Amino acid sequence: MRLDKFLKVSRIIKRRTVAKEVADKGRIEINGRVAKSSTDLSVGDKITIHFAAKDSTFEVLNLQDTTKKNDAELMYREL
Template sequence: MRLDKYLKVSRLIKRRTVAKDVSDQGRVLLNGREAKPGSVVKVGDTLEIGFGQKILTVRIEQTADSARKENAEAMYTILKEETRKSEPLL
């Protein structure tokens, strides 16, 4: 499954176009490497997604072409959620 589609179906990111933009900006790492929107994801892969000051690390548990809102959270397990500290201005 494509990375941008997975992010949308799992509801980690609301829209596929936004998922594509985030990936193009280099804010998504797939197994520790920068991922493109067309990168193939599979069960067991680790995603690290940068949302502004927040970094979310998840492990892919399932892939599906579509998922109901209630079942979307079962597609991944949150491994780590951290907040970056902003650098002080000099």
């Protein structure tokens, strides 16, 4: 699954276009390497997002094309 789609479906970032912009500016790393929005994710990957004031790190637990709001939190674990 693409990085931008995962961030949208898991509700870490609300819109796919915003996720794409953030990734294309080099503010997202996967397993310590800068990632583009089209980077493919696998279960177990660690995503670090560099926001303005803080960094957030997540581990991918599950990949789903669609999910309900309650199940979105089961797709990742915050580290």
